[in-house]
Amino acid sequence: MFTISLANEGDGQSILGIAARSGVFTSDEVACVQELWEAYLRDGEASGYVFLVYKGEDGQALAFLCFGPTPLTEGTFDLYWVCVAPEARGRGIASVMLTRMELEVAQRGGRLILVETSSLAAYAAARGLYESRGYQREAVVHDFYSPGDDLVILQKHLGGGHAEAPASAPVTDALPSAS
Amino acid sequence: MFTISLANEGDGQSILGIAARSGVFTSDEVACVQELWEAYLRDGEASGYVFLVYKGEDGQALAFLCFGPTPLTEGTFDLYWVCVAPEARGRGIASVMLTRMELEVAQRGGRLILVETSSLAAYAAARGLYESRGYQREAVVHDFYSPGDDLVILQKHLGGGHAEAPASAPVTDALPSAS
Numbered sequence: 001m002f003t004i005s006l007a008n009e010g011d012g013q014s015i016l017g018i019a020a021r022s023g024v025f026t027s028d029e030v031a032c033v034q035e036l037w038e039a040y041l042r043d044g045e046a047s048g049y050v051f052l053v054y055k056g057e058d059g060q061a062l063a064f065l066c067f068g069p070t071p072l073t074e075g076t077f078d079l080y081w082v083c084v085a086p087e088a089r090g091r092g093i094a095s096v097m098l099t100r101m102e103l104e105v106a107q108r109g110g111r112l113i114l115v116e117t118s119s120l121a122a123y124a125a126a127r128g129l130y131e132s133r134g135y136q137r138e139a140v141v142h143d144f145y146s147p148g149d150d151l152v153i154l155q156k157h158l159g160g161g162h163a164e165a166p167a168s169a170p171v172t173d174a175l176p177s178a179s
Numbered sequence: 180m181f182t183i184s185l186a187n188e189g190d191g192q193s194i195l196g197i198a199a200r201s202g203v204f205t206s207d208e209v210a211c212v213q214e215l216w217e218a219y220l221r222d223g224e225a226s227g228y229v230f231l232v233y234k235g236e237d238g239q240a241l242a243f244l245c246f247g248p249t250p251l252t253e254g255t256f257d258l259y260w261v262c263v264a265p266e267a268r269g270r271g272i273a274s275v276m277l278t279r280m281e282l283e284v285a286q287r288g289g290r291l292i293l294v295e296t297s298s299l300a301a302y303a304a305a306r307g308l309y310e311s312r313g314y315q316r317e318a319v320v321h322d323f324y325s326p327g328d329d330l331v332i333l334q335k336h337l338g339g340g341h342a343e344a345p346a347s348a349p350v351t352d353a354l355p356s357a358s
Contacts (some may be wrong), residue, residue: 028251072207074325112322137316141332142293146253153320 002093004100007051007064012037014061015053018085024122025083033081036066049080052100054093062088065097067105067113075111098133113158114138119150130154156162181272183279185228186243191216193240194232199266203301204262212260215245227261231279233272242266244276246284246292254290277312285337292337293317298329309333 007015019025019033039047040162048071054063063084070076079101084093105113115130119140130138135154144151187196198204198212218226229248233242242263249255259279263272284292294309296302298319310316314333323330 014274026251031249070323072205072211073323076323109324112321114323139320139332141293141318141334143336144249144255144293147290153318155320157322 001057001097003055004052004097005055007040007053009041011051011053011061011064012041015051015064017063018064018083019081021086022083023086026072033066036080041065050104052104054084054097056088061085063093063097065101069099069108070112070114075109077105077108077110077113079113079115094129095133098130102156102158111158113156115154116151117154118145119152127152127154181238181275182234182293183231184234186219186232188220190230190232190240190243191220191277194230194243197240197243197262200265201262202265208327212245215259219245230278230281231283233263233276235267240264242272242276244280246280246285248289249293254288256284256287256289256292256294258294273308276314277309281335281337290337294333296331296333297324298331306331306333 015037018033019030025033036047036049037051039089040049040051045068049066049068052065052067053061054065056062063082065082066080067077068080068135070078079098082094082097082101084097102113113135115135117126117130131154133156135156137152138155139153141153142152143149194216195209195213198209205213215226215228216230219228219230220348224247226247228245228247231244231246232240233244235241242261246256246262247259249257258277261273261276261280263276281292292314294314296305296309310333312335314335316331317334318332320330320332323329
């Protein structure tokens, strides 16, 4: 059994530890995770950030996800990060975290989820995960992160898929068997 | 004569007043201008925001512009707002503000400027201004602000235009005749 829940104060050290040893965050990005975490602890969801934490059978945190409403939009949410501890990869944890986030977004009236990622080869696995979960490439900003490193924006419309999808398209994902 | 300069504490009331009576900012957006202005006053450029103010002959503020480095990028900057007081429109003030911003960005090592705007008809004049100043449509995120209201991202590469431009393309804009 595993649990996915809204993170609370006691999860901070685990979350920052997972970010630091993930191997995919630069030190600037780890600092950014810490900044958003502190805002979430201080102001709750009014901070604009929500953290979910995944814990294994023994209660140890193995992954976190951060999302929030996109400022100045109606019903658009950003997925900021989903990060799984190195020792827990390959078990589909990121995928169930995404499903749980989609449920949380829908409960908050969200209709559109955006993910910003990089075009670099190092992020190919991440892009593949998002695409396998129904996120579609929406836009590219060339040379965004640095020359040759583009911003790729993926999107997923909740509640029946993209507006152009046929009426018979599968609706939102089933709930994962986790609380 | 006019001046364009980095804004300081005494300009705050004018800047927020211009935003409030511009007719183009929602109350949420005015609150957002105020939040960024307070961050800029408190932390200076470490806030991530820089405000420029345009003053007419009599020293009265007639326009402001806010830009800053895009977090987690190398050399990319965002133009957040350029806003001219209603009584001062039609004089080309926004255009000289953009030119001044490009100089400030170049001085800070910037190579790419992004502008996020809306696809709605109300923003057609703004998009036309940007396009006339060499900003090109780079990406669209459909239904971003609300259903039917898309995000349009415009870009301008500094220092000779876009990488695909011919070598004979005009280089960066001349300095406006203002300090």
